[in-house]
Amino acid sequence: MLNKQRILVMDDEPNVGMLIARVAEASGHECSATSDAGSFITELSPQTTLIFLDLMMPRVDGVEILRQLAQTGCRADIVLMSGVGKRVIESAATLGESLGLHMAGHLAKPFSNTELGEILSRHDNSALHPSCPRDKKVLFEGADLWRGVEYDEFLLHYQPQIDISSGRIVGVEGLVRWQCPGHGLVFPDDFIQTAEDLGLIDQMSLLVFHHGLFDIGLMNKDEKEPLHLSLNISASSLRDLDFPNRFVDLVQAHSVEPKNVILEIKESGLLRELSRTLDVLTRLRMKGIELSIDDFGIGYSMRHQLRNVPATEIKIDQSIIHNIRRESDLAIVKEIIELGHELGMNVMAEGVETHEQLAMLRELGCDSAQGHLFSRPISCQEFLVLAAQYRWIEEA
Numbered sequence: 001m002l003n004k005q006r007i008l009v010m011d012d013e014p015n016v017g018m019l020i021a022r023v024a025e026a027s028g029h030e031c032s033a034t035s036d037a038g039s040f041i042t043e044l045s046p047q048t049t050l051i052f053l054d055l056m057m058p059r060v061d062g063v064e065i066l067r068q069l070a071q072t073g074c075r076a077d078i079v080l081m082s083g084v085g086k087r088v089i090e091s092a093a094t095l096g097e098s099l100g101l102h103m104a105g106h107l108a109k110p111f112s113n114t115e116l117g118e119i120l121s122r123h124d125n126s127a128l129h130p131s132c133p134r135d136k137k138v139l140f141e142g143a144d145l146w147r148g149v150e151y152d153e154f155l156l157h158y159q160p161q162i163d164i165s166s167g168r169i170v171g172v173e174g175l176v177r178w179q180c181p182g183h184g185l186v187f188p189d190d191f192i193q194t195a196e197d198l199g200l201i202d203q204m205s206l207l208v209f210h211h212g213l214f215d216i217g218l219m220n221k222d223e224k225e226p227l228h229l230s231l232n233i234s235a236s237s238l239r240d241l242d243f244p245n246r247f248v249d250l251v252q253a254h255s256v257e258p259k260n261v262i263l264e265i266k267e268s269g270l271l272r273e274l275s276r277t278l279d280v281l282t283r284l285r286m287k288g289i290e291l292s293i294d295d296f297g298i299g300y301s302m303r304h305q306l307r308n309v310p311a312t313e314i315k316i317d318q319s320i321i322h323n324i325r326r327e328s329d330l331a332i333v334k335e336i337i338e339l340g341h342e343l344g345m346n347v348m349a350e351g352v353e354t355h356e357q358l359a360m361l362r363e364l365g366c367d368s369a370q371g372h373l374f375s376r377p378i379s380c381q382e383f384l385v386l387a388a389q390y391r392w393i394e395e396a
Helices: 014-026 037-043 062-072 086-098 113-128 142-150 192-197 201-219 243-253 267-271 274-286 318-322 327-342 355-364 380-395
Strands: 006-010 030-034 050-054 077-082 102-108 154-163 169-180 184-186 228-232 261-266 290-296 313-316 346-349
Touching: 006 014, 006 037, 014 030, 014 113, 030 037, 037 062, 050 062, 062 077, 062 086, 077 086, 086 102, 086 327, 102 113, 142 169, 142 192, 142 201, 154 201, 154 380, 169 201, 169 380, 192 201, 201 228, 201 243, 201 380, 228 290, 243 274, 274 290, 313 318, 313 327, 318 327, 327 346, 327 355
Parallel strands: 006 030, 006 050, 050 077, 077 102, 169 228, 228 261, 261 290, 290 313, 313 346
Antiparallel strands: 154 169, 169 184
């Protein structure tokens, strides 16, 4: 049974509040509605899980309310409503996200009971399957990281990558974790930058590569069609002219075919020392290593240079996939897919969490996907179990 949700509506049209309350209460939730900003803030509480907010009101507009919600540290999901046009609503949603709010969708007025029901259903599902919460940022000394490298305290968790047309698992991305004594499992956002600042990133990467190449050997032991392994490469390695030889020697030492290894490059990393970067990337491709441009589509304009980079895959950033229902983000996804295919690249979508997102990507012709819809990142042994069950389900 679903947990009862506490819903708060702010709209200057009483019939809108009544409609939302009727549909919400029929689903077993609590709902209250108001047209007064003061009453809205008063009724808001930490127990409020979902907010429906009208953008266009006579005395105070929705953008002003978004600012107030951000100031209060509101953690509720927020659905925007308006008749001013979809692009305006989407811009307001982007503003909300920039303020640290969780924007959960929008309704263009007039909306139907069906559209409202879909919003409530998505919220119910997210309440049942919340994303794993991250602890606050870990604070540690540089000496801890030096020790971590010296004693190899790192491991990889693997997230499956799926061929969208067939549904098969075709590969995994190895995501580094640090098993730090006294801190438990530490995620990369908390230590990668420190490793770069201390000049440890290449030593750490070497450890990570060893783990990944060993584990993919276990995953492919009985496979007729070997899975590929995606690993992240640091910006400093992109400028190290000796890296291609060292890396391919390591791949061959683990008896892995170079064509089954994909190195993921941050889009931003391609902009630094382009001549050395192209030197390294070109020689990696000549040696059979596949190359993927990670987090594509955010913050950098690489389209004019993409034709010169010997990449074999583009990964669409998860922030764009998360908002694929928006008209503007849908257009970006379509453009990236068309661009990738024009250049003969595989196009991978990151952060796929819903069947709706997957269906839209399939319709657009996206090749591959990864995300919590299929699996969270898991250990090698957990992956072996999941892969066996997954194939059994596919073959049944």
